[in-house]
Amino acid sequence: MPGVVVVGAQWGDEGKGKATDQLGDRVDLCVRYSGGNNAGHTLVVGGETFVMHLLPSGILNPGTTTVIGNGVVVDLDVFAEELQTLVSRGVEVPHPLISANAHIITEYHKVLDKVTERFLGKRRIGTTGRGVGPAYSDKVNRMGVRIQDIFDESILRQKVEAALDQKNQLLVKVYNRRPIEADAIVEALLAHAENIRPHVIDSGRFINDALDRGEVVLFEGAQAHHLDVDHGTYPYVTSSNPIAAGACTGAGVGPTRIDRTIGIAKAYTTRVGEGPFPTELHDEDGDRLRRDGGEFGATTGRPRRCGWFDALVVEQAVKINGFTDVFLTKLDVLSGWERIPVCVAYDVDGTRHDVMPVTQSDFHHATPVYEELPGWSEDISACRDFGELPANCRAYVKRLEELIGCRISGIGVGPGREQTIIVNDLL
Numbered sequence: 001m002p003g004v005v006v007v008g009a010q011w012g013d014e015g016k017g018k019a020t021d022q023l024g025d026r027v028d029l030c031v032r033y034s035g036g037n038n039a040g041h042t043l044v045v046g047g048e049t050f051v052m053h054l055l056p057s058g059i060l061n062p063g064t065t066t067v068i069g070n071g072v073v074v075d076l077d078v079f080a081e082e083l084q085t086l087v088s089r090g091v092e093v094p095h096p097l098i099s100a101n102a103h104i105i106t107e108y109h110k111v112l113d114k115v116t117e118r119f120l121g122k123r124r125i126g127t128t129g130r131g132v133g134p135a136y137s138d139k140v141n142r143m144g145v146r147i148q149d150i151f152d153e154s155i156l157r158q159k160v161e162a163a164l165d166q167k168n169q170l171l172v173k174v175y176n177r178r179p180i181e182a183d184a185i186v187e188a189l190l191a192h193a194e195n196i197r198p199h200v201i202d203s204g205r206f207i208n209d210a211l212d213r214g215e216v217v218l219f220e221g222a223q224a225h226h227l228d229v230d231h232g233t234y235p236y237v238t239s240s241n242p243i244a245a246g247a248c249t250g251a252g253v254g255p256t257r258i259d260r261t262i263g264i265a266k267a268y269t270t271r272v273g274e275g276p277f278p279t280e281l282h283d284e285d286g287d288r289l290r291r292d293g294g295e296f297g298a299t300t301g302r303p304r305r306c307g308w309f310d311a312l313v314v315e316q317a318v319k320i321n322g323f324t325d326v327f328l329t330k331l332d333v334l335s336g337w338e339r340i341p342v343c344v345a346y347d348v349d350g351t352r353h354d355v356m357p358v359t360q361s362d363f364h365h366a367t368p369v370y371e372e373l374p375g376w377s378e379d380i381s382a383c384r385d386f387g388e389l390p391a392n393c394r395a396y397v398k399r400l401e402e403l404i405g406c407r408i409s410g411i412g413v414g415p416g417r418e419q420t421i422i423v424n425d426l427l
């Protein structure tokens with residue numbers, strides 16, 4: 001079963017990195033297909049913590065080849081730094097590959113991300129400030145700079161100058177900032193050319209050839225369903241398609257090559273940045289979830305907004321992504337609650353909704369209707385088998401399965417690679 005996609009089912013930080021890493025050396029190719037270094041994927045291996053922002057999470061498995069697909073936006077400084085950090089920590093780095101067609105995040109994208117957010121004030125998105133949105137805007141606007149452009153100085157210069165002709169007007173006249181010099185940008189990008197060259201491939205062909213050979217290719221999603229620019233809580237979203245279908249465009253594979261889509265869902269809900277979040281807790285219960293779950297952003301360090309599991313949010317992701325399996329993470333964090341509320345419907349201005357409402361306005365007005373499930377007091381972090389979990393904990397998992405309409409095939413009971421319960425084989 002070669003083509004497998006891993007997708008966040010909520011608003012990000014569900015534990016996609018850990019889920020990807022623990023699938024281990026059965027994965028031949030691990031491919032990032034969307035987003036950029038706005039992602040922060042945490043892997044805990046042998047007590048050591050690694051956070052991947054751009055490199056695929058399969059990178060710690062020596063038998064796995066990693067690929068940054070065409071759908072990713074690449075900050076070349078981050079690529080070099082992340083690789084260097086791994087090397088300095090003694091990781092045997094298996095030479096990550098990059099698509100020649102991936103777009104580059106330049107300095108002006110980062111500047112624009114920050115000034116735009118400041119300009120928006122109260123209407124800001126709460127972006128990670130990594131230049132991801134502006135880089136995708138340029139891609140769609142047909143004024144982006146691609147990885148392959150850094151191997152052709154005259155093309156690179158033309159593209160950067162054309163982009164800056166427009167952006168400097170915006171920076172100077174609208175945002176009252178200093179213009180950015182094209183020369184400095186071109187020099188900075190050219191400085192990467194020789195180091196990057198050995199990593200650059202035609203990733204579409206490479207990935208399809210691996211699938212033709214029957215190899216296991218894992219497409220690692222970043223961000224999540226509800227941050228998807230088409231399917232998420234627009235405009236409070238990222239600027240790409242993290243959903244499973246995004247693997248087709250962002251890696252260059254046909255839908256027939258995807259055999260399995262695995263949704264990663266936290267046993268409760270978190271969100272970073274702005275935007276609606278019906279089950280958000282503004283009280284001590286929210287603080288307790290944040291403390292017990294260590295819910296602080298892996299990229300920006302921001303405290304994550306915390307709330308109860310919202311079955312409608314995950315059910316929507318199950319439907320649109322066609323999840324064959326869900327991997328439920330951080331179940332261990334819920335130990336010690338007497339009762340655990342789960343959102344099973346919304347009340348929107350007096351009307352009950354059993355699935356997510358059609359319009360964003362209704363979603364903004366949604367009040368959760370909770371079902372309270374009995375909790376458990378035992379520490380479950382050493383459990384490795386579904387049968388070892390306390391009865392109420394198993395009942396919680398079973399009830400979530402019913403509510404979201406998808407089987408739960410993996411369960412996370414701690415951050416460590418081995419702190420996983422496999423209910424149904426994922427590969």
Ligand code: GDP
Binds near residue numbers: 012043412414415
């Ligand atoms: P990602 O962006 O989806 O990869 O998730 P992040 O790495 O941003 O955030 C998930 C956090 O939860 C990280 O600190 C992980 O180490 C941690 N984590 C992942 N799975 C589990 C789990 O099952 N239990 C606990 N307690 N922590 C987990």
Ligand code: IMO
Binds near residue numbers: 014038039128
């Ligand atoms: P991983 O892969 C959580 C959020 C930002 C902001 C919005 C837009 O670790 O799950 P952007 O910088 O993408 O333009 O910001 O999306 N966001 C994430 N939230 N986890 C992520 O990645 C995120 N990547 C972006 O907080 O609300």
Ligand code: MG
Binds near residue numbers: 298
């Ligand atoms: Mg994260």
